[in-house]
Amino acid sequence: MIAVVYSGSHYAHWRLADRGKTVASFRTSGINPYFNDEKQITTLLNKNINLIHHAEQIKRIYFFGPGLASNELKDIIRNAFLTFFKFAKITVAHDIDAVAIASCKNTEGIVCICGSGTNAAWYDGKK
Template identity: 35%
Template sequence: MFLIADSGSTKTDWRLVDTNTGHSLAIQTDGFNPYYQNAQQIAATLQAQLLPHLKQASLTKVFYYGTGCTGPSVNYIIADALHLVLPGLQLVEVNSDMLGAARAAMGHQSGIVCILGTGANACCYDGTTTICGIQSLGFWLGDEGSGGYLGKTLVRDFFQDRLPAELQEAFQNQYALDRPTLLENAYQKPFPNRYFASFTPFLFTHLTHPYIAQLVTDAFVLFLTTYVKRFPEASQWPVHFVGSIAYYFSDLLQQAVKQTGLTMGRSIKAPADELVDFHKNG
C-alpha cells in the first residue's frame, strides 16, 4: 500500500491506495506548512488525525505534495514527521504542491498550472517537472486571487466602509467582527491566511452582487497578469487551475481568463484522486 497527500494551508487530502485491488480510501487532516511548523508539531497532528485511519495497513511509500515544500531545506521537516509516525516506510517523496497540481491537471502533458486555494501560485510544466515560475511571497506579500487575499480584501473594505450599505450590514450581522479581534487574528495568531480565507463563503453567498463580482474578478485578473501573463508560454499553452477558490468561483475565473487573453484549461477542486491515477499508471 502507499499514501498520497495533497496538502494546503487549511487541509490535507490523503489517499490510502491498495496496490493489489487498486482501491483507495479518502482521509482528511489539517493542513501543514513546514515554514510555520516543525516536524514534532506535524507528527503530533498526524498521530491524532491520520494514524487511526491506517489501522493495520502495510505502508511502504508516501508521495507527499504540499504548500511550503519548496526544496530540501524545508522538505525534510515533512519527511521527518512522516518517519516519526510511520517508522517502517521505505520511500518518502516530498514535493511542492505545484508539482502535484501539474501532475493532477496534465499528467505528462505540458501546460501552465495555477493553484487558487487558501494561497495562490502558478508555474509552467513540461510534462515531467515544473520548469519556470515566479517566486511566491506568501500571504502578506502576494497570494493575489487566493482565498486569503479575497477574504483580506473583503474585510479591509468592510472596516474602511467601502462596501455598499446592504453588504456592510449583512457582513456585520453575520460576523459581528470588531477591530481588536481582527488585528489579533491578523498579527498575533498563527495562520492568518486561513483566518482571512474563512470569509470567502460570504463572497460566494453574495456573488450576484455587482460589488462582490467585481472584487473577485479584479483579484483573478491581478493574479493572472502578475504571474501567468509573464510566462512566455502563456500565449501558446492552456492554463489549468487547481483549488477550492478556482472551483467555486469558476464562472468569474473564466471571465478573467478571457479578459486577459489566456486559454482556459481544466479546473480541479482537489487533485488527490488524479494523483492516485498518476502514481498507479506511472
C-alpha cells in the same frame, strides 16, 4: 499500500490505496513547514485513527504541500513522516507538482493554484 497526501495550509486530503483500490479517504489539518514543526506534524499523525491503523502497511508516501521552497523545509515534513511511517519511502514535493501531474500527466502545460496562496507554473511533461 501507498498514501497520497495533497495538503494546503488549512486541510490535508489523504488517500490510502492498496492494489489500485482506495482503502481510506480522509482529511486532517493542513501541513505546512512554515507553520508546523516536526513535533507538531508527528502529533497530528498520531491523532488519526486511519494513519495509526495503516502506518506499518504503508510502503510509499507521496506528499504534496505548500511552503516547500527549500530542501530544509522539505526535510521537516520528511523527518516527521519517517518518525511515524517506519517502513515507507517518502516523496515530498510542492503542491504545484501535484496539480501539474494531475492536470497534464506527461504533456506540456500551464498550471495554477488559487487558494490561500496563488502560484502558476509551466510544466514540461516531466517537471
